[in-house]
Amino acid sequence: MRQAKPLKHVPTPAYVIDIERLRQNLAILHDVSEKSGCRVLLAQKAFSAYDLYPLIGQYLDGTAASGIFEARLGHEYMPDGEVHVYSPAFRDEELADVLLLADHIVFNSFSQWTRFKPLVETFKREGRTHVSCGLRINPGYSEVAVEIYNPAARGSRLGLTLEAFRHGAETVGLEGLDGIHFHALCEDSAETLERTLDHVYSDFLPYMESWPGGLKWFNLGGGHHITRDDYNRPLLIDLLCDAKKRTSAAIYIEPGEAVALNAGVLVSTVLDVGQNAEHFAILDTSAVCHMPDVLEMPYRPRCRVHYADGGEADGRMPSEAAYAYHLGGPTCLAGDVIGQYAFPRPLTAGDRIVFFDMAIYTMVKTNTFNGMPLPAIVTQDGADIRVLQTFDYEDFRMRLGS
Numbered sequence: 001m002r003q004a005k006p007l008k009h010v011p012t013p014a015y016v017i018d019i020e021r022l023r024q025n026l027a028i029l030h031d032v033s034e035k036s037g038c039r040v041l042l043a044q045k046a047f048s049a050y051d052l053y054p055l056i057g058q059y060l061d062g063t064a065a066s067g068i069f070e071a072r073l074g075h076e077y078m079p080d081g082e083v084h085v086y087s088p089a090f091r092d093e094e095l096a097d098v099l100l101l102a103d104h105i106v107f108n109s110f111s112q113w114t115r116f117k118p119l120v121e122t123f124k125r126e127g128r129t130h131v132s133c134g135l136r137i138n139p140g141y142s143e144v145a146v147e148i149y150n151p152a153a154r155g156s157r158l159g160l161t162l163e164a165f166r167h168g169a170e171t172v173g174l175e176g177l178d179g180i181h182f183h184a185l186c187e188d189s190a191e192t193l194e195r196t197l198d199h200v201y202s203d204f205l206p207y208m209e210s211w212p213g214g215l216k217w218f219n220l221g222g223g224h225h226i227t228r229d230d231y232n233r234p235l236l237i238d239l240l241c242d243a244k245k246r247t248s249a250a251i252y253i254e255p256g257e258a259v260a261l262n263a264g265v266l267v268s269t270v271l272d273v274g275q276n277a278e279h280f281a282i283l284d285t286s287a288v289c290h291m292p293d294v295l296e297m298p299y300r301p302r303c304r305v306h307y308a309d310g311g312e313a314d315g316r317m318p319s320e321a322a323y324a325y326h327l328g329g330p331t332c333l334a335g336d337v338i339g340q341y342a343f344p345r346p347l348t349a350g351d352r353i354v355f356f357d358m359a360i361y362t363m364v365k366t367n368t369f370n371g372m373p374l375p376a377i378v379t380q381d382g383a384d385i386r387v388l389q390t391f392d393y394e395d396f397r398m399r400l401g402s
């Protein structure tokens with residue numbers, strides 16, 4: 001396996017970002033953009049490794065942020081890219097700062113728009129912002145099976161339902177607004193996007209067609225699994241071209257996962273092995289601190305052992321190999337277990353376990369519960385390995401007091 005040698009030498013735990021794979025993903029996204037004319041933004045909530053923003057900025061058009069901090073990160077590290085900001089609710093003091101950085105702001109409600117419209121207009125009059133504002137709609141349709149990841153679930157706070165939109169359009173009006181945003185997908189196919197767009201058009205197209213001054217932009221959010229092997233990219237390109245034709249607006253998508261899909265691993269070391277009712281191994285990485293989606297979603301990441309005395313093997317289902325272990329973290333949480341995996345030979349302290357697809361929604365979600373050290377951040381570009389960042393006691397301490 002290509003990563004075997006270098007992974008022996010990185011400090012653990014460590015996120016190792018695969019630059020080659022990142023480039024491949026970015027080339028695919030750039031191709032979609034070229035063929036469809038749509039603009040593609042990096043959703044930073046999934047992947048915010050800003051050392052790589054200069055590379056990402058060569059392929060994508062900018063960044064999508066969830067608030068002032070991500071907006072600032074995108075502005076500082078991808079300075080030539082557009083900065084788009086959406087938040088379910090902005091704080092008063094936050095919005096003034098966002099206005100100075102953002103190209104697009106997406107409001108979640110007519111009440112937020114009404115609250116901030118005077119500030120937007122003042123900043124525009126004074127030449128302090130060139131921002132273009134829009135609203136997030138909720139299509140009321142989604143195929144996301146896991147409820148906590150379903151933005152269009154019944155009762156969702158994310159985006160205006162048709163009823164809320166209609167009421168706002170009649171009472172507040174759409175003057176001063178330029179665009180529409182929706183996000184209702186998660187790891188979804190182009191076919192799912194097509195069905196979702198059918199719902200969007202059937203409910204909202206009349207508004208889009210009669211928008212005061214014309215609709216300037218239409219943002220189809222994230223959740224498009226574009227860089228997955230079986231993703232139907234020709235259909236996506238057709239849908240994006242069709243969206244342009246129907247709305248005459250600039251079309252945007254803001255994928256997160258697709259940018260860094262399979263472009264990173266989490267490397268850990270076995271600290272100890274033991275047996276109670278069953279065999280277990282304790283690693284220097286923790287599910288709850290370093291890969292919380294494993295517990296939150298939950299899901300079972302793929303893994304591979306690199307034995308200290310040489311040789312490698314995939315982690316298999318418990319019945320599929322001779323030696324099965326519950327792989328757990330060194331925290332006190334009983335449930336800090338990544339899963340049960342079987343290997344062809346016993347594990348011993350010093351073996352390394354590599355967990356796959358750990359660039360997205362992991363590095364951005366770490367915490368120091370139990371005083372756990374944060375994983376180092378490493379890049380691998382062929383044989384070139386760089387340790388970008390290591391963390392120590394100070395990173396734990398500074399978040400807890402003066």
Ligand SMILES: Cc1ncc(COP(=O)(O)O)c(C=O)c1O
Pocket residue numbers: 043045046064086183185186187221222223224254255256257258
């Ligand atoms: C508004 C918005 N845009 C973009 C994304 C990125 O989605 P993904 O990483 O699934 O592509 C998300 C994810 O939650 C989101 O909420």
